[in-house]
Amino acid sequence: MAAASPARELTQNPLQKTWEPYDNGLPAGHSAQRGVCMTNCPTLIVMVGLPARGKTYISKKLTRYLNWIGVPTKEFNVGQYRRDLVKKYKSFEFFLPDNEEGLKIRKQCALAALNDVRQYLSEENGHVAVFDATNTTRERRETIYKFGEENGYKTFFVESVCVDPEVIAANIVQVKLGSPDYVDCSNDEATEDFMKRIECYKNSYETLDETLDKDLSYIKIMDVGRSYLVNRVMDHIQSRIVYYLMNIHVTPRSIYLCRHGESELNLKGRIGGDPGLSVRGKEFAKSLAQFINEQNIKDLKVWTSQMKRTIQTAEALGVPYEQWKVLNEIDAGVCEEMTYEEIQENYPLEFALRDQDKYRYRYPKGESYEDLVQRLEPVIMELERQENVLVICHQAVMRCLLAYFLDKPAEQLPYLKCPLHTVLKLTPVAYGCKVESIFLNVEAVNTHRDKPENVGVDRSREEALRTVPNHL
Amino acid sequence: MSAVPRHGGPPRGKVGALRGGEKKCSWASYMTNSPTLIVMIGLPARGKTYVSKKLTRYLNWIGVPTKVFNLGVYRREAVKSYKSYDFFRHDNKEAMEIRKRCALVALEDVKAYLLEECGQIAVFDATNTTRERRDLILNFAKENGFKVFFVESVCDDPEVIAANILEVKVSSPDYPERNRENVMDDFLKRIECYKVTYQPLDPDAYDKDLSFIKVINVGQRFLVNRVQDYIQSKIVYYLMNIHVQPRTIYLCRHGESEYNLVGKIGGDSGLSPRGKQFAQALKQFIEEQEIVDLKVWTSQLKRTIQTAESLGVTYEQWKILNEIDAGVCEEMTYAEIEAKYPDEFALRDQEKYLYRYPGGESYQDLVQRLEPVIMELERQGNVLVISHQAVMRCLLAYFLDKSADELPYLRCPLHTILKLTPVAYGCKVEMITLNVEAVNTHRDKPSLNSRMAGLTV
Numbered sequence: 034m035a036a037a038s039p040a041r042e043l044t045q046n047p048l049q050k051t052w053e054p055y056d057n058g059l060p061a062g063h064s065a066q067r068g069v070c071m072t073n074c075p076t077l078i079v080m081v082g083l084p085a086r087g088k089t090y091i092s093k094k095l096t097r098y099l100n101w102i103g104v105p106t107k108e109f110n111v112g113q114y115r116r117d118l119v120k121k122y123k124s125f126e127f128f129l130p131d132n133e134e135g136l137k138i139r140k141q142c143a144l145a146a147l148n149d150v151r152q153y154l155s156e157e158n159g160h161v162a163v164f165d166a167t168n169t170t171r172e173r174r175e176t177i178y179k180f181g182e183e184n185g186y187k188t189f190f191v192e193s194v195c196v197d198p199e200v201i202a203a204n205i206v207q208v209k210l211g212s213p214d215y216v217d218c219s220n221d222e223a224t225e226d227f228m229k230r231i232e233c234y235k236n237s238y239e240t241l242d243e244t245l246d247k248d249l250s251y252i253k254i255m256d257v258g259r260s261y262l263v264n265r266v267m268d269h270i271q272s273r274i275v276y277y278l279m280n281i282h283v284t285p286r287s288i289y290l291c292r293h294g295e296s297e298l299n300l301k302g303r304i305g306g307d308p309g310l311s312v313r314g315k316e317f318a319k320s321l322a323q324f325i326n327e328q329n330i331k332d333l334k335v336w337t338s339q340m341k342r343t344i345q346t347a348e349a350l351g352v353p354y355e356q357w358k359v360l361n362e363i364d365a366g367v368c369e370e371m372t373y374e375e376i377q378e379n380y381p382l383e384f385a386l387r388d389q390d391k392y393r394y395r396y397p398k399g400e401s402y403e404d405l406v407q408r409l410e411p412v413i414m415e416l417e418r419q420e421n422v423l424v425i426c427h428q429a430v431m432r433c434l435l436a437y438f439l440d441k442p443a444e445q446l447p448y449l450k451c452p453l454h455t456v457l458k459l460t461p462v463a464y465g466c467k468v469e470s471i472f473l474n475v476e477a478v479n480t481h482r483d484k485p486e487n488v489g490v491d492r493s494r495e496e497a498l499r500t501v502p503n504h505l
Numbered sequence: 506m507s508a509v510p511r512h513g514g515p516p517r518g519k520v521g522a523l524r525g526g527e528k529k530c531s532w533a534s535y536m537t538n539s540p541t542l543i544v545m546i547g548l549p550a551r552g553k554t555y556v557s558k559k560l561t562r563y564l565n566w567i568g569v570p571t572k573v574f575n576l577g578v579y580r581r582e583a584v585k586s587y588k589s590y591d592f593f594r595h596d597n598k599e600a601m602e603i604r605k606r607c608a609l610v611a612l613e614d615v616k617a618y619l620l621e622e623c624g625q626i627a628v629f630d631a632t633n634t635t636r637e638r639r640d641l642i643l644n645f646a647k648e649n650g651f652k653v654f655f656v657e658s659v660c661d662d663p664e665v666i667a668a669n670i671l672e673v674k675v676s677s678p679d680y681p682e683r684n685r686e687n688v689m690d691d692f693l694k695r696i697e698c699y700k701v702t703y704q705p706l707d708p709d710a711y712d713k714d715l716s717f718i719k720v721i722n723v724g725q726r727f728l729v730n731r732v733q734d735y736i737q738s739k740i741v742y743y744l745m746n747i748h749v750q751p752r753t754i755y756l757c758r759h760g761e762s763e764y765n766l767v768g769k770i771g772g773d774s775g776l777s778p779r780g781k782q783f784a785q786a787l788k789q790f791i792e793e794q795e796i797v798d799l800k801v802w803t804s805q806l807k808r809t810i811q812t813a814e815s816l817g818v819t820y821e822q823w824k825i826l827n828e829i830d831a832g833v834c835e836e837m838t839y840a841e842i843e844a845k846y847p848d849e850f851a852l853r854d855q856e857k858y859l860y861r862y863p864g865g866e867s868y869q870d871l872v873q874r875l876e877p878v879i880m881e882l883e884r885q886g887n888v889l890v891i892s893h894q895a896v897m898r899c900l901l902a903y904f905l906d907k908s909a910d911e912l913p914y915l916r917c918p919l920h921t922i923l924k925l926t927p928v929a930y931g932c933k934v935e936m937i938t939l940n941v942e943a944v945n946t947h948r949d950k951p952s953l954n955s956r957m958a959g960l961t962v
Binding site for chain 1: 730825864881884
C-alpha cells in the first residue's frame with residue numbers, strides 16, 4: 034500500500050472566494066472551476082445556407098449568447114472580408130458560378146477568414162468561432178472540416194433551410210436593403226439584384242444529407258424553427274447550442290425591463306435585504322400600471338423576483354404575474370443591508386477588491402455578477418421562448434439581463450445604468466435590439482455607484498466613498 | 506422556485522405555501538399550462554418503456570406530476586396468460602379487439618389522472634405504430650383539451666435490438682420460463698407482426714402539423730417538429746442528452762468536517778482528522794475500482810475540495826453543488842435553532858421539502874438549482890460527485906425515483922459511497938462504507954408525540 038501523500042493546502046482566492054490548491058505559495062493545477070461549461074477543445078461552428086436564410090442573424094445571436102454565459106466566442110463573416118477586399122460591390126454578377134475572378138476572390142476571403150479563426154482559437158484563447166458564410170457545397174465544407182481536424186477543433190454545422198418566399202422577402206427588407214453593398218441603390222433595384230444573387234447559389238447548393246453527411250455533427254433548422262434535424266451532438270457545448278437554437282424565434286415582440294419601485298432601504302442607501310416600497314415606490318407602481326395600460330400590449334407576461342419589493346410593484350398592475358426565485362437580487366452575503374459607508378468601515382479590503390473587478394468579485398458568503406449570470410440563464414432561455422414580457426427585478430439582475438440583450442462585455446456589465454423608476458423597452462430589430470428608455474416621472478434616489486479612480490487596497494476612506502450616491 | 510400565486514395577492518412567505526390542500530408546485534409545474542399527453546411510438550424493443558420510465562422520473566423530480574400508462578400491463582391484466590407471438594398477428598381479429606379495448610381502458614385512466622387526480626403529464630407507452638391508432642388518440646386528446654407530443658423511437662441496428670431483448674424482455678412476465686433462445690425467437694416474431702402495419706411519423710406530409718421528436722438509432726440523430734411550449738422544449742432537451750452507454754455514478758459526501766463534529770450546520774469548515782482519513786480511504790477505493798475516464802466533481806465549499814484533493818486527480822468545482830443555504834440558521838446547531846427560532850424549527854419538521862430557511866433555501870429550491878448537474882450527469886460517463894447531505898439526497902432521489910416526501914429523509918451518511926449502475930429500467934445501488942468512523946448527521950422526522958413533548962431527535 035502506497036504511503037498516503039499529504040493533500041495540498043488550500044487557499045481562498047480573495048476576489049472570487051474560491052478554494053484553490055497551492056504548492057510553495059503558488060496556485061497549482063488539478064483543479065478547474067466549472068463556470069458554466071468547460072469546453073475542452075475549441076469548437077468551430079460552420080453556418081450553411083443560401084443567402085437571406087438568417088445565417089448572420091443566427092451567428093450574431095448565438096455569439097452574443099455564448100459570450101454572455103462565459104464562453105469566449107467570435108463570429109467571422111466572410112461577406113465582410115469580401116467587402117474589405119473588393120471595395121465597391123457592383124452587381125450579382127460577382128457571384129455567378131462561372132465568374133473566375135469572383136470565385137478566386139471569394140476563396141481567398143474564405144481562407145483569410147479561416148486564418149483569423151485559427152488565430153482566435155489557437156492563439157487568442159477563443160473557445161468558439163462561428164464561420165458565417167453560405168458554405169453551400171460539400172467541397173467547401175470538406176475543406177473547412179479538414180481545417181478543423183488539422184487544428185484540433187470540433188466542427189459543428191448549422192444549416193438554415195427555408196423555402197417560404199414571404200420569409201425570404203422579409204429578411205431582405207430587414208437586413209439586405211441597408212447593407213453596404215446596396216448603399217447607392219433604390220429598394221427595388223437592391224431586391225432585384227439580391228434575388229439574382231440567391232439564384233447564383235441555388236444550382237450548386239448541396240444541403241446536408243442524412244446519408245452522405247451522416248458522420249458530421251450538425252443541426253438543420255427548417256422554416257425558421259418549425260422543425261429541426263439534429264445529428265451526432267458530440268459534447269456539452271454542442272448540446273447547449275442546439276437547445277438555444279431550438280428556443281429562439283423571430284416573432285416580433287417587446288421585452289420590458291424595470292426595477293421594483295424605490296424601497297425603504299434604497300432611501301437609506303442600504304443594499305440588499307427584503308424591504309417594502311417607499312411612498313414614492315408605491316407611486317411608481319401606479320405609474321407603471323398606467324404605462325402598461327397605455328402600451329396596449331398583447332398577451333403580456335409579467336415576471337417578478339420573490340422579494341417583497343418587486344411583488345408589491347407587480348401587485349399594483351392588477352394582472353397575473355409569476356415569481357422567479359432566480360430573479361432575486363445579488364446576494365451581498367455579510368454585507369447585506371449595509372450602506373457603502375459601513376462596508377468601507379467594516380470590510381475596506383473587500384470594498385477595494387470589488388472595485389478592482391466588480392464582475393468577478395464575490396461577496397463573502399454571497400454572490401458575484403458572474404454567479405448571477407449563471408443563475409439567470411434559464412430566465413434568458415425562457416425570455417427567448419416567450420413573446421411580450423415585463424420583468425420587474427433589481428439593479429444587478431437588470432444589468433445582467435440588459436448586458437445579454439445589448440451584447441455588453443463583462444467589464445461593462447456591472448456599471449450599466451439601470452436607474453429606479455425607469456422602464457427599458459427592448460425591441461429586436463435587424464441583427465440587434467432597439468432600446469427605449471422611459472422615465473415614469475416619479476422621483477427616486479440614485480443607486481448607481483461609478484467605479485472610483487483609486488481602487489487600490491491602501492486608498493483613503495474618502496477616495497473609496499467618493500462615487501457613492503446621496504442618501505438619507 | 507417554490508409555490509407561486511397565480512394572481513395578485515399579498516406576498517406569501519414560505520408558510521403560505523404550506524397551508525392545507527395546495528400542490529407542491531414547482532416552477533416547471535407552473536409553466537405547464539394544459540395537461541400534456543406524451544405518446545410513445547415504435548416497434549417492440551425500441552426502448553419505449555425505458556424512455557417512458559426515465560422521462561417520467563425526470564419530470565416528477567423537477568416537480569411536474571407525471572405518470573406512465575403502459576399498455577402491455579393492461580393487456581396482461583385482460584389476457585391472463587401469454588401464449589405466443591400469434592396473439593400479435595395483425596390478422597388475429599379476436600386479439601385485435603382485446604388490444605383495442607385495452608387501449609381505451611388505458612385512455613380512460615389517462616383522462617382520470619389528468620382531469621381528476623392533478624396529473625399534468627401522462628405518458629402513453631405502447632407501440633402506437635398505425636395512423637389509425639394515433640388518430641384515435643389525437644381525437645381523444647382533442648375532446649379533453651390535452652396537448653399531444655409524440656416520441657418515436659426508430660432503430661434498425663440488430664445488435665441494439667438483440668441487447669434490448671436480453672436486457673428487459675427475457676425477464677418479462679410474458680416469458681416466465683426465461684429460456685433465452687425461446688424468448689429471443691418468439692419476440693423477434695412478435696416484432697415482425699408489427700412491422701407489417703408500421704407507419705412511421707411522416708414529417709413532410711401526413712404528420713407535418715403534429716408535435717413530435719423522432720429519436721433515431723438510440724440518439725444518434727433526432728428530428729424535432731413543432732415544439733409547442735416550455736415543457737415540450739425541456740422534454741426534447743432531456744431526450745437529446747440521455748444515453749444508454751454503460752457507466753457508473755458514485756455519490757458521496759465530503760469527509761467529516763470540523764462543524765460536523767460540533768453539530769453545526771452549513772458554513773465552510775475544513776475536514777476533521779477523521780475526514781482527512783476518509784479522503785485517503787476514498788483515494789484507495791477509487792484506485793481499486795479501476796474506473797475508466799472517471800470525472801470528479803466537487804462543490805465550491807472547502808470540505809468537498811479538500812476531499813477531492815486527496816485523490817490526486819483532476820476535479821471540477823461546481824458552485825451549484827454547494828450545500829443547501831440555511832440562511833439565518835447557518836453555522837448553528839439544531840439545539841440553537843430550536844431555541845432561537847422554535848416556530849421555524851417546527852415548520853421545517855412539518856414540511857421539510859417545501860420549507861425554506863429565512864434568507865436561505867428549501868429542498869425544492871435545491872432541486873431546481875441541481876437540474877443542470879443532473880442534465881450533465883446524464884451526458885457523462887463515469888462520474889464521482891463529492892457533495893453534501895442535502896445535495897446528495899436530491900441527486901439520489903432523482904436516480905432512485907424517490908418522492909418529494911421521502912427525499913429530505915433519505916439516508917446519506919458520512920464516509921459512505923453510493924455506487925449507482927443503470928440496469929434494465931432502473932438503477933442498481935451499492936452502499937460502500939469506508940471503514941472510517943464519523944458522526945451521524947441524519948435527523949429523522951420526529952413523531953407527533955416527541956414533537957409535542959418538546960424533544961429533539
